[in-house]
Amino acid sequence: MNYTEAVDLYSGFAEPLLSFPVIVALLLVALPAAAFVGFHLGNVEYRRRGYNKVPAEQVPGGTSLGAMLALLGLLLGFAFSSALGWREARQSTLVDEAMAISTAFLTADLLDDPGRTELQTRIVTYAQTRLATRDDIATREAWTDFLSRTFAAQAEIWPATRRAMDAEISDPVRTAVARSVTDMLDAHTQRIAAAAEQIPPPAKLMIVLVAVFAILIVGNRSALQGRPLTWRTFVFAAVLSVVMIVIYDLDRTLEGTMRVNPDTLRATIHDLETSLAVRGG
Template identity: 30%
Template sequence: MTFTLIALLTTACIFAGILIFSEIGRRLGLAKLKRDPNGLANGVGAAESAVFGLLGLVIAFTFSGAASRFEERRHLITQEANAISTAYLRVDLLPADVQPEIRTLFRRYLELRSNSYQSTENQTATRQKLDETAALQIKIWQKVLTASRKPNEPVSSATLLLPALNDMIDITTTRAMATKNHPPFIVFLLLAGLSFAGALLVGYDMSDNRERSLLHTFAFAAIMSLALYVIIDLEFPRLGFINIDKADQVFMELQKSMN
């Protein structure tokens, strides 16, 4: 089952759950009115304000965090491309006889990095590409280190190239951890639970109407479920409709400049 399908099913369940809890709240309100024709319970405004206030706070918190992480992951792609480009340019500092081999390794490395996160739903393929990347990093590092230690080789070549190469390697770990950086699952459960509680209160408050207000009920359910879907989609920008695939264009442009 694909991520998009799972996200859509989750959204549908939230939507249905809100409708169900809204109807439960309405029936509780109708039962209250039958027992007490004077009206629904008074003095519950503070409790409702607390529930909806907390609901709004959690939505703002999760949405802001998801959007921030989305932008961070996109910026990390550009940072890695810049790191690779800088290290590649500084290969000119090495002896001319070793440059062709190292440049070939760099081009292979860039190709791997540009494709590493293209199919994250296939975890086996992604893991294989990341393993190949790690092996290639070691190979490039050893080649550069050996070349920079050659007799009569200026110390400046190692001084300038090795830090750039180190940055190129370090950014891969940063990007890998960024893909795993998500809020605790309990936050999403809290968001769903508050949505259901809000729907219960909405249905209860509207029970004194003679007819159901389908517009308000469905609008509330649609808005809450859509907000949750957008948050989930932002949290996994390689799997859903909202993605950062266009940011990989910087790798394509870098590949053209290396050829």
């Protein structure tokens, strides 16, 4: 069966324009460079306009600098809050899916063989496809392949559930099994929806541009006031770069240093595989 059409519906996922290491390098270079450029432009204007004869507090640009820094702080605050919230939601939905898979497997144990073993095997096979790696999101094609594997395993679960419930079982057991399986399938939808929530690329670009222009104005302001470009400006640029790197890091599920921890799902899969192996032995 071809699942390409179903995969195409997940339009919230796109291949990253730049990898995380490249973003880190660009931010660490771009902001200090902006301070140098701003200082150079300020020196040219300082000599041309004769600001050496004007008191430092009367040099124009203070209001613009204050407004730019205030805007930058507002944008960084909103971006950090959103990225952190979405990261926690992705972790939460992964744990919820692990619990739903475990519940469906254990509830299926109320059935009789051969339907019980078939359904539990299908559930384990499906669970194994829910562990995504960095390679699975590296490109659009890799992401499509990952979803296709998940959909293929998922499509086998409900038919196996119906076959298992064809035997003579009580209505409460039938209801419990059907509910646990549907909850497991719903957990897939919730996890996919959470994974798709990220800061839009235009918003990220806007934050970077505002940060670059803010540092540029800081360097420019120092030159216009006849002051040297001190280490304090570069410390500010470095701290600002780190904050923006953390925001980008939180916004990426499987890349960077703050990845979503899949250990809960891994442990669940291991327990289910062990249970099947013991029964088979």
